[in-house]
Amino acid sequence: MDLQIPPTVLPAAPVDTALPAAKRDIAPLLLVPALMLAMLPLVGSVPTWLTLTVAGLAMGMMIFIMASGLTLVFGLMDVLNFGHGAFVSVGAYAATLVLIPMRGWLEVDSVIMNLSVLALAITVAMVATALLGWAFERIIIAPVYGQHLKQILITMGGMIVAEQLINVIWGAEQIALPLPTSLRGAIVLGDAAIEKYRLVAVVIGLVVFATMFLVLNRTKIGLLIRAGVENREMVEAMGYRIRRLFVAVFAAGSALAGLGGVMWGLYKETLTAAMGSEIMVMVFIVIIIGGLGSVGGCFIGALLMALVANYAGFLTPKFALISNIVLMIVILLWRPAGMYSNLRR
Numbered sequence: 001m002d003l004q005i006p007p008t009v010l011p012a013a014p015v016d017t018a019l020p021a022a023k024r025d026i027a028p029l030l031l032v033p034a035l036m037l038a039m040l041p042l043v044g045s046v047p048t049w050l051t052l053t054v055a056g057l058a059m060g061m062m063i064f065i066m067a068s069g070l071t072l073v074f075g076l077m078d079v080l081n082f083g084h085g086a087f088v089s090v091g092a093y094a095a096t097l098v099l100i101p102m103r104g105w106l107e108v109d110s111v112i113m114n115l116s117v118l119a120l121a122i123t124v125a126m127v128a129t130a131l132l133g134w135a136f137e138r139i140i141i142a143p144v145y146g147q148h149l150k151q152i153l154i155t156m157g158g159m160i161v162a163e164q165l166i167n168v169i170w171g172a173e174q175i176a177l178p179l180p181t182s183l184r185g186a187i188v189l190g191d192a193a194i195e196k197y198r199l200v201a202v203v204i205g206l207v208v209f210a211t212m213f214l215v216l217n218r219t220k221i222g223l224l225i226r227a228g229v230e231n232r233e234m235v236e237a238m239g240y241r242i243r244r245l246f247v248a249v250f251a252a253g254s255a256l257a258g259l260g261g262v263m264w265g266l267y268k269e270t271l272t273a274a275m276g277s278e279i280m281v282m283v284f285i286v287i288i289i290g291g292l293g294s295v296g297g298c299f300i301g302a303l304l305m306a307l308v309a310n311y312a313g314f315l316t317p318k319f320a321l322i323s324n325i326v327l328m329i330v331i332l333l334w335r336p337a338g339m340y341s342n343l344r345r
Contacts, residue, residue, distance in 0.1 A: 029300065031300065058197075060205070067286045074292055076293070085277040085283075092261035095121040107181055108181065110182065126258045129254045137246075201263055212295050289331040308324075
């Protein structure tokens with residue numbers, strides 16, 4: 001007699017069962033506050049620590065603004081744009097078209113007038129670099145998609161050409177770019193002196209990061225961008241023109257570089273045609289340690305690098321010269337792909 005074992009019937013899962021939430025990786029988020037707290041006893045003085053910390057945060061925000069567009073372009077478009085520094089320089093010089101003729105408005109002790117001129121200069125810089133980025137992508141980048149070696153060579157050549165054009169248009173001499181009157185000086189908190197412009201840089205950096213985070217995570221455009229990072233062919237199969245999205249992202253990244261160039265120029269108070277290329281090493285270190293294609297990782301990496309450089313410059317000035325490289329080595333030994341990485345290639 002054959003014994004038949006009845007099939008096991010598994011209970012059906014409830015229709016409304018929620019999917020398990022993705023595990024959040026919070027370890028990199030703790031690095032910045034941990035570093036700040038660890039440096040407090042080493043610095044010894046709370047006012048000095050506060051001044052160093054705010055200065056580091058401000059510098060980190062400016063580096064993030066310049067690097068965020070590049071990491072977004074690489075994450076979505078797989079483009080190694082070594083000419084990104086050209087947009088930084090062009091943005092800073094484009095701002096002088098407003099800041100120099102309206103210098104009288106900047107010298108008036110009026111916050112409204114100063115910020116109005118500064119906002120106009122930033123707008124001109126971002127529009128100019130966005131248009132330049134569109135042309136750069138159409139003429140230089142488009143023929144070399146998927147060819148990294150050619151991308152490196154041709155974009156570096158583009159940056160050299162841009163620097164020489166700046167010298168032709170604006171001259172080879174340095175251009176002084178003084179801060180608006182209302183942003184000069186410092187705010188005194190007890191025994192700590194915090195420069196006004198650094199506070200403005202922190203605020204602008206936070207606004208840029210919050211805007212990028214919301215756009216990438218709360219809008220349809222952001223959904224398409226993140227989907228394009230994961231699977232470009234799928235997005236195209238759904239009927240979306242990913243090519244147009246690529247161009248828009250490149251222009252937006254170039255505009256952010258222009259904004260960063262204006263802020264960096266005001267921070268240094270002088271402009272040179274090579275200012276963009278000079279900071280590209282810092283920008284690429286930030287992108288590498290943050291994780292290629294990750295805006296959040298870029299944000300944390302920029303803050304870490306600037307804070308480490310500031311604290312090292314105060315405690316051991318000689319170490320400050322190599323602090324960026326040491327930080328990159330430590331982070332990559334911990335996480336070889338960077339703190340966060342959106343790449344799945």
